[in-house]
Amino acid sequence: MRQTNSAPLWKRDGVRSVLASLLSILIGLVGGSLIILIVALTSKNLNLHSAWEAIRLVFLGLFSTGRDAAGGLTFGFNPTSVGNMLFRATPLILTGLSVAVAFKTGLFNIGAPGQYLAGTAATLFVALEIPTTVVPAWIVWILAFLAGMLAGAVWGSIPGMLKALLNINEVIACIMTNWIAANLVTWVFDISNLKNVVENTKSGYIYKTSFNGVQTPKLGLDKLFEGSQVNGGILVAILLAVVVYIILTRTTFGYELKACGANRHAARYAGIRDKRSIVLSMAIAGSLSGAAASLYYLSGNTEFFWSTYQSLPATGFNGIAVALLAVNNPIAVVFAGIFMSMLDIVGLQMTNLTAYNEYITDVIIAVIVYLAAFSLVIKSWLAGGHRAKPAHPAGGGADAPDPNAIPTDAPGEVPAAPGEAPAEGKEAREK
Amino acid sequence: MDDAPEYIIEMLHITKEFPGIRANDDITLQLRRGEIHALLGENGAGKSTLMSVLFGMYQPEEGIIKKDGQVVDIRDPNDATALHIGMVHQHFKLVEVFTVLDNIILGAEDTKLGFLSKKEARRKVQEISERYGLRVDLDAKVEDITVGMQQRVEILKMLYRDNEILIFDEPTAVLTPQEIEELILIIRNLAKEGKSILFISHKLNEIMEVSDRVTVLRKGRCVGTIETAKTTKEELSRMMVGRPVQLVVDKGPAHPGEAVLTVEGLTVPSRLHKNDAVKDVSFQVRAGEIVCIAGIDGNGQTECVYAITGLEKASRGKVTLCGRDITDAPIRTRSKDGMSHIPEDRHKHGLILDYTLEENLVLQRYYEPQFQDHGFIRFDAVREYADSLIQQYDIRSGQGPVTRVRSMSGGNQQKAIVAREIDRDLPLIVAVQPTRGLDVGAIEYIHKQLVAQRDAGKAVLLVSLELDEVMNLSDRILVMYEGEIVGEFRGGEVTVEELGLYMAGARRAQKEGKRA
Structure with missing residues (x-):
């Protein structure tokens, strides 16, 4: 042994x-x-x-x-391609982070599209309705960004609360809130005065935030990647990824969130307020999706097409793919998001050239x-x-296989997850 | 059958390796026809691996298996079934909503033109059950019958399939003393009828009572096979652990002090049915004594502890800890006020299996200033603390503090919980089945710790289903039956048999420890 x-x-x-x-x-x-x-x-x-x-x-x-x-x-x-890749990666990284944070805490946030829409509405309203003649544009930018995060957080915490208080599966609640968001946001814009009437060849578009002089500073990135749409948003996204990483791995707060995700019962036993943790982790996830929308629309060169509530924003769902590819590691999410948007560029080049x-x-x-x-x-x-x-029976000795796995009538009970150690079934058996 | 070889099953020189570990090292086990052969060993000794090899779940690196003297190749569980090897699992594999008969024939049904025909099966089952004295109600649903009867259904399942080699995996863990007696009779009967029986256990009493021969495993090796009649419990435990073991922990008389925990009129609703799980229960635990709640599983002990520790809300009654009313206090408050809790289910409540050992060791105190600085975990302090606990409590694991707890053995997982809870040095320790599923070495260790805590002036509330444990440790015993305390005794003033009668609800007494 x-x-x-x-x-x-x-x-x-x-x-x-x-x-x-x-x-x-x-x-x-x-x-x-x-x-x-x-x-x-x-x-x-x-x-x-x-x-x-x-x-x-x-x-x-x-x-x-x-x-x-x-x-x-x-x-x-090709500086334009690289720049555009980073521009497209910005919201993807954030929705990816949103899904990854929820995953790490034991929740499947399929509500990123809805949170993204909530963030979109809040951001655009703040960015376009506060006149920059009265309030400096950079303050409006910050307010709009925070409003987007807040709206996403609120929208994300709805399924969180349903899960924590009523034990309603967050996946179902998220899907519902997605469609509520889609219809609500459409309606809110429909009755707003933000519809682009200047360029009257367009219908159904909301003004770009640059119309009000609010847009993300380029921070010299446009010089580095000439001809591209890249702006400082990518740096904000990376910064948020690092912050999320630090929260999850270095703080007692992250310890509590992950504990609830890994074993809600044990977390409760240890006096961690599990319900609060679930709501908070969904709120954080939502705020990240909201930030994705904020950074995308605050770029100043994107416009929101509001009349298509029949579909949900793909950026939200692609966040799931990004999180999966990154195995829910916040830092890996940055690379996964960039890679996914690189494939976008690849597609464009292919359409253009072949x-x-x-x-x-x-x-x-x-x-x-x-x-x-x-x-x-x-x-x-x-x-x-x-x-x-069994992966690594420990030094103290482990009865390697799960005796539960022996039954002649249940071949399916072979420990399902390779690389996972044997102990679980064995203990359950002792009840 | 006279010319049949002496051994019905022989496992010769079995070696099975897993990465980094040799679970079975040159083990030889020979089962005689018609004998009851016990397989004894600590958790992690390799009993389960050996049985998995016999069942074809694992292919051994070395060694052969013979049935009736012929070398057989068991590639998967179906091969084992074809060789008439059957097993009663500790946790039964029954379909709760099916009837007993349906469960017995499940997977071996007779059909006529594609339709079930149960008549023949019913006749055969009835015949078997009469022959071996296995009383069951064939038309009752499994969810409605007692655990003892469920076990008999499992045994009937094996017999219905004409199994000759019957393996019992820790069969007594879930039974009352009376049911254990009955099971032992059944097993003897089966052996008399020519069935060969492998009896896996780490309970020495049963092994001494039921078996003809014992094979002892330790750390993946075979220590030896001996005739039960020629050995003693002490010798067996020494073989199993590798050193002399104190089966009964030394403890002096208790010197109880002030009441630490007072429970008054506690009533807890049940999650499963309409009745209250705990009905108007009152007791006290004083400093410097071990009070044990004994009873058969499912008589309200779990809910009672949940209400005391805050995992569930009490509907009526009052819980006082060190003079403070904690009836509705959050768990964290109770913990800070002086309650440590060794939970019943170490995987559900006690540990976060995907966390590392060090993260689990600070599960109850990660928020204390010692371990955090403005919300940031002080990893160096955590590591230092974990290292000291690991050393002090001899918690063994593959990679020390960074081991994933999931990969640790049950005994060491439990040691980690005990270390974490005892080291907090709080006035009350609530220990629920602290030695569940552990081997004698680990049990001895945990018992010593609990007695040491008592002697240090702690109040210990122990909940146990193991009568040996109840008898060994308790200064006072409360027997719980159907949510009520039906008897109270001083440690040493009551026999196991009497306790068993109270636990089964056959007797009840006034409080104040009056003997019935």
Whole structure:
């Protein structure tokens, strides 16, 4: 019964998480390439050469600089693409964080789209209704940003309260609040005076915040990434990710939130107010989704199309994909968000430069998300485990397998999560 | 059958490794036809691994299994079933809303043209149950029958499938003393009829009473196989733990002081049914004494403790801790006011399994100034504290303070909880089944700790289903039956049998410890 003595578990575990995510990405990209190949082979109008170009764009689209005189693809540093990637990543990082925070505390925040909409409405109203002739624009910006976060927090705390007080599943409550938000926000804008009537070729659009002179400062990023829409928002997003990381890993507050997520009963036993923790973690998640909307619309060059309440903002749902790919690590969320928006750029380049279109990137994202959801399996596969077995029975001695797993009539009871140790079932049995 | 080999099952030189651990190391277990063979060992000794190998859940790295002298290859549980090996799990695998008969035939039903035909099955089950004295009501729903009867249903399931080798995994854990007696009779009967029985347990009394031979495992190795008649409890426990063990903890007379916990007229509603789970219960726990609530599982002990510790609200009554009314106080307040709590269910309440050992060791005090600074956890202080507890209480784990608690053995998980709760040095310790599922070594350790706390002037409220524990530790015993206290005794003034009668509701007394 010798002790397990090797690298600290978290280290190897962390490395494996990263590898699992990278592997998902690679398989996704290869899968997308295969589809391009199939399309090329089955279409009369497309040839293998065009497929090869498209595949190169799948992997290197971010660095595409167009075509040269001879018609070949050219690659190099493309500041516009990189800048736009960061611009698009900003809200994705925040909705990803929103989902990740909730996950870490044991909740599935599928309400990010609704919280995003709530944030959108609050931000636009504050940014457009407070005249910058009276209040300095930078103060309006801050107020609008905070209003967005607050609205998201309120919207997120509704399912949180339903869960904490009435034990209503947060997934159902979130889906309901999503649609309530969609209709409510549409209605609020419908009766508002914020509809863009100046450019009367457009209908259904709300003014850009720049109409009121409120927009996120560029902080010189526009010089760095010329021709792109990037602004200081990306830095705010990264800052928030770091703050969330610190709260979750370094503070007693984060300790309480995670404790409630990992084992609500034990948290209660330890005197942690579990209901409060659930509401707070949903409020925090909501505020991050709200911040996503704020930063997106405060950029000054985006406008909200309000009459489409039939659909929910994709940014909210994509947050789930980002969080999955990042295995709910707040810092990894930054990279995952940037990667997802890179795929957007890839799609655009493909549409611009080849006969293939951007929908292929949706397929890639879908494959990656699928695989990310299987990351536990991939992780154990990377660890070389072939079947469920106890990971690290401790030095004090562990009756390795779960005796509950023996029954002849229930083969499904083989410990389900590879890499998880055996103790649970064994103890439950002792009741 | 005369020419059959002596052993019906032989597991020879079984070695099974897991990463970083050798769960079974060259273990040989030979089961004779018609004998009752006990398998004894601490938690983590490798009993379950060995049984999993026999059931085909694991393939051993080395060693062979023989049935009737023939080498067999058991690749999965279906192979084991085909070899007529059956098991009664400690937690029954029954469909609660099915009848007893349906449960017995489940998975082995006779059908006629695709329709169930139960007539033949009913006849066969009745025959078996008469032959072995297994009284059951075939048409009752499983959820309505007693635990003892449920266990008989499990046994019938095995017999219905013509199993010859019957494995009982800790079968007495859920039974009352009277039911245990009955089970032992049944097991003897089965052996007499030629069934071969493997009896897994870490309770020495039962093993001495029921088995013909005992195989003792320790730390994955086979210590030896001996005839039960030629050994003693002391020898067995020494073989199991590897050192002499004190089965009964030494303790002097109690010197009770002031009342620390006073419970008056406590009534707690039940979650499961309309009746109150705890009805008008009153008692006191004084400094320097161990008061034990004994009773069969499900007679209101759990709810009573929940109301005292704040996990559930009392509907009536009053709880006073060190002179303060805490009836409706939040859990954190009770904890700060002087209550530490070793909970009944260590996985549900006691630990956050996905947290590390050090994070779990500060679960009750992470918010104290010692461990935090303006809301930021002082990791160095946490580590230092965890290291000291780990050393002081000998908590063993793979990676020390950063081990995920989930990967620790049950005994060490429990040690971690005991260390955390005792180290807070509070006037009241509420310990609910503190040794549940632990082996004699760990039990001895925890009992010593509790007695030491009593001697240090703490009030200890112990809730236990184990009569041995009740008898060993208590200065006073309260017996709970159907939510009421039906008897109160001083430690040492009552026999196990008498206690059993009170626990089963066959007797009740006035309070004041009057003997019936």
